[in-house]
Amino acid sequence: MKCKKAERLLLRSFDGLLKTEEREELGKHLESCLSCQRKREDYQFMLDALKEKDFPEPRAYFWERLQAKLKERKRPEPLLLWKQWGMRAIPLSLLLIILLSAVLVFSFFQKKEELSQTGILLFQNSNPIQETKPLLEAEKFEDRNMMIIFTSLGEKTDSRRYSP
């Protein structure tokens, strides 16, 4: 038997897990192997030192102390309650934000579109071309230019059209 196998059997022997033939085999090896004899002594010393003969006892009133702690743990903490409510408030707030955004976007697109002067005239069943008639019919080139300039100046205002 090789020392490696002997060590494995040796370690299992401390747990009483060896079969009779394995025990005999290990015994024979140990008789002739000084190195494994040394290992056996080391392991025996180590395991003896690890074994605890007298365990101490827990402190007095173990249950009473534990009971007090359990009561303390079971009482709902204000912070915990706040956290629970906070967790519920998050989806609710998100929903509110989405709804508000939707309302804002909807109202923006619903904004009344301003009609142009031409549109107003068309809406009033008037001919918008008639408005430009004086411009087109102006004989002098300078007059026509002046009319166009005045029209462009008043472009941003309600009375952007040239009114003769």
Add this chain to the structure above:
Amino acid sequence: MEEKELVELSKKGDEDAFAALVKKYKMKVFNLAFSFTRDEALADDLAQEAFIKAFLGLAKFRFKSEFGTWLYRITVNHAKDYLRKKSRMRKMPLENYRESQSVEEDEVTKKEKEQVMEQRKKLVHSCLQTLPEKYKVILTLRDIQGFSYEEISNVLKISPGTVDSRLHRARKVLREKLAPFLGEKGGIHEM
């Protein structure tokens, strides 16, 4: 009242039933915690916290294992958490032990022999604390607490084969750690 019944009642919040379970398991849980910490006050705290965790987690207990096994698992995991935090704080010095071993055993009295044995125990336990967590846990369960292979397998949720190989490896590693302190004929050096 049977244990299963006590667990069922505890699940419903019956404190008397849980008190009966605590009475039954407090020594074992405390001893287990003590094996990991080597400190009575700390072991007491860990044992109490393990019971609190168990009580608060009873709703999740589905009787897939024995209540005791489940409780030991909680204790071991809690002790492991403690050891992780502790290992971040400090390392145990081993050098101090060399000088304290220079005792001629033939000349010492019985009381002194006990002191020597106590020092040896401390040395082995100190070396144990320096091992990787998985080795520390398995040696604590088997060689200090005397759990069977099957119990260890259930508590740690590993196969009995893994228990065997891990225990074998852990003992070898501990012996290697102790090698500088072990004498020619085994045991501690006589300096």
